[in-house]
Amino acid sequence: MDEAAASIASSPLPTDQTLRRRKSLVFQLWRFAALNLRMLTMITKGSH
């Protein structure tokens, strides 16, 4: 196994709960709002 493959093989897998959260409509609606707000804040922080 080469270095890249070994590194991938030793990386953490998401738990079942994380995978469910990534697809949960309710949780993702909340994340959609939160991520948009976070991105907008970050964008407006720049010098432009």
Next chain:
Amino acid sequence: MARVVVLGAGISGHTAALHLRRLLGKGHEVVVVSPNSKWNWIPSNIWVGVGKMNTDQVTFPLAPIYKRKGITFHQALATTLYPEGSAELASPHVAIKYTDPSRLNETANLAYDYLINATGPKLNFAATPGLGPDGYTVSVCTAPHATEAAGHLAAAIAKMKQGERQRLVVGVGHGTCTCEGAAFEYTFNVEHEIRDAGVRDMADITYLTNEYELGDFGVGGMTFTQNGFETTSKLWTESLFRERGVNAVLQAHVEKIEPGVIHYEQLDGSKNTLEYDFAMLLPPFRGADMQVFNAAGEDITAEVFAPSGFMKVDANYTAKPFEEWRAEDWPSTYESARFPNVFGVGIAFAPPHQISKPRTSPNGTVITPAPPRTGMPSGVMGKTAAMTIFDRIKMGSSATSHKASMANMGAACVASAGTGLRRGSAAAMTMYPVVPDYQRFGPTGRSAKDTFGEIGLAGHWIKYMLHFAFIYKAKARPLWYLIPE
């Protein structure tokens, strides 16, 4: 009356032209020169490349928009700059050659008071023998390329359904490529499509990249804070590769491509091959390769453009070791180093150095991603140049320049990992600033609060929303300017 000529109608040039038209009164002329008749929302090309969108969903004709907004449009290629004028025309001007079918190969000179070079990348497939649609691989750089890629992918899926195992390679086709994020996106969209087709067990998918490690994305990687711990984009990305069963070949410079075989060199100097049935490899970029002449008719191209064809602007181009790179080396006004009424924005400006640490193989081959400067930073640069020009037209040439350095600018990258309003997924990442500032932010070079990543369905919704929002903006629909770049 002033005339502003914008070369290029991609994200940067189109943004600059629309803002100039909005800001300047009707007494001033805004002219756009672009060899393409259509505007393309390039981030959605990856969905065209898997057959989930068609060309018309990611492009629209520029001419009607420019007609409605009062912008003069020439479908033509800029070939030569005369910033001091020429024997033929005393004022600064640019020579163009029409690609418009009704005036094909006709030439003209366009005089300007201000010029914005937003010519974007020249897709340099020729840098790697066998690379690209004229060779043996496909691309998603343009909408027609992506349509062709979708056809090849569908054929590969059909073979898998007939029981024929397929080897799919997605990545970059040269050691100095940029846009690794797009290759990453396409990798996982391909994986998603194959899984949806029920033949995932028949596919070997490999991501082939010039990145030193996964998660580099040409920006030297990122450090995120999650659940009270610092984690790296490397670990985060590797986890996704493991979860989705995708292989990776890192630190690779593709030397040549033959039918079914990719030849590449790695940073340790080893030469290897990778067999494939389907390969989408992005090309390296060059500048538009315009020539520049002074009033005496002498070729001064080397004073205005870097050897890469990108325009030299207000950056510090002094060669120095990686450890001495500074955030302030990066340009902020995008004014040409030689002519203050000429600006180079978006991909067209020459970066002072890479963002990822430069590395060279024992054979002397440079294997390092070039700095990404697409999308949001491109739009911001276009708007910044437009605002400076507006001020100079209104207040005189001494008006202070507006500034937007990539070392003081954030960027959001929403990397799709599969489509579908219920089953889609994307890696939503932001970083601030794009160019790390180690003096200001310490060892990570970026703000811990504003640099984060998250995988999930919400990321897909954001990317889908951005698709419609930016096409709305580019069509200059009502209140378009309220949508941030």
